[in-house]
Amino acid sequence: LLLLLFAALLLYQHNAAFNYFCKVAFFNCWVVAMATLLSPLAALRGRSVENMKLLRAAIRPLKHLYGIKMQVWGSEHLNTEEPYVIVCNHQASLDLMGMVEVIPDRCVPIAKKELMYMGTVGWACWLSGIIFIDRHKRGDAIGVISQTAKTIRRENIRVLIFPEGTRNQDKSMLPFKRGAFHLAVQAQVPIFPIVISPYWDFFSSKDKKFTSGTCTIQVLPRIETQGLSLKDVPELTETVRKAMVDVFSEMAANQRGNQRAEHPPLP
Numbered sequence: 001l002l003l004l005l006f007a008a009l010l011l012y013q014h015n016a017a018f019n020y021f022c023k024v025a026f027f028n029c030w031v032v033a034m035a036t037l038l039s040p041l042a043a044l045r046g047r048s049v050e051n052m053k054l055l056r057a058a059i060r061p062l063k064h065l066y067g068i069k070m071q072v073w074g075s076e077h078l079n080t081e082e083p084y085v086i087v088c089n090h091q092a093s094l095d096l097m098g099m100v101e102v103i104p105d106r107c108v109p110i111a112k113k114e115l116m117y118m119g120t121v122g123w124a125c126w127l128s129g130i131i132f133i134d135r136h137k138r139g140d141a142i143g144v145i146s147q148t149a150k151t152i153r154r155e156n157i158r159v160l161i162f163p164e165g166t167r168n169q170d171k172s173m174l175p176f177k178r179g180a181f182h183l184a185v186q187a188q189v190p191i192f193p194i195v196i197s198p199y200w201d202f203f204s205s206k207d208k209k210f211t212s213g214t215c216t217i218q219v220l221p222r223i224e225t226q227g228l229s230l231k232d233v234p235e236l237t238e239t240v241r242k243a244m245v246d247v248f249s250e251m252a253a254n255q256r257g258n259q260r261a262e263h264p265p266l267p
Contacts, residue, residue: 017208024210027062027093034058035124042127049106049129049157056100063097067212068202070101074219077192078104083152084222085184087176087240088194089248090162091169094203098196098217099160107158110148110179129157133179135165145179149186159183163241169205171198173248176241181233184225191236193220193244197251218247 011018038058042051063070078086086103088095099109113132116122126132131148134140152159161180168174184191195218202213220243228236 020208020210023066024093026065030062031059031096032119032121036120039120039124039127042124045127047127047129049108049155051124051128052103052108052130053105055124055128056103059096059100063101066097066210068094068097069214070098071214071216072102072219073216074221075102077219077221078102081156082189083156083187084158084190084192085152085180085187086158086160086192086194087163087180087244088160089173089196089244090164090167091196091199092167092203092205094199094215095162095196098215102194102217102219103160104158106156107160109160109162110144131159141179145183146186149183152183152187152189163237169199171252173241173245176237178233178237181237181240182230185228185230185233185236188226188228190222190224191240192222193240194218195220195244195247195251198248198255200252201255216251218251220244220247 008018012022013019034055035058038054042048042054045051062068086107088099108129108131110131110133111125113134115125115130116132131144133144148159151157161183163176163178163180164174165177166174181191197216197218199213199215202211203209223236223240223243225236
């Protein structure tokens with residue numbers, strides 16, 4: 001047993017792929033363990049957006065355990081009491097760490113319905129007021145959007161959506177789905193785009209890399225939807241996407257510049 005532990009330690013220190021799988025496994029185990037521990041406490045309050053505070057507190061320590069420094073710029077844009085919709089790019093499960101750094105109180109994500117059936121994790125998400133949507137049933141998804149638009153104003157909540165619809169570690173963003181923008185227009189609330197910088201220098205599921213590093217989160221100025229109608233949604237979607245892609249591309253360029261500065265070519 002000691003030899004196995006010693007071998008595992010050596011692999012962890014010297015094999016990048018083994019190190020990657022260990023860290024990903026620990027990440028998932030941490031989420032499940034925290035959900036299991038916190039669910040009974042959250043259940044005392046019942047299903048409430050206030051329980052998101054418990055989930056945020058449970059996820060925050062991970063950045064220290066993984067040695068990931070979080071830099072948040074523009075968070076002052078979110079300092080408003082009114083309801084709004086946040087849209088954010090989606091790269092990996094690590095987005096959870098960025099999400100809890102920036103989302104304000106009374107803010108819940110919209111998540112795929114499959115998450116609700118993931119044991120204590122789904123139970124904790126449901127208790128925290130997370131809104132579930134069935135991506136495969138368009139009629140049901142439209143109904144959830146319409147109902148959420150009414151809830152946003154009635155209960156003064158904020159909603160976070162990943163408009164790409166799935167994880168994406170490419171060099172740009174996927175085309176945006178329009179649900180978030182339909183929601184903002186129906187509720188007549190502003191949109192706040194948030195861009196999380198590329199993880200390339202410290203995390204890659206393709207290359208099986210997971211090291212320490214720096215993650216930058218940029219909150220862009222609000223985009224108004226007052227007076228817009230459903231016919232304006234396609235143009236609104238592309239306007240927001242272009243603004244986010246421009247910021248993401250600038251972040252990527254800065255990363256490449258920093259890497260060249262740290263590792264100049266040999267003479």
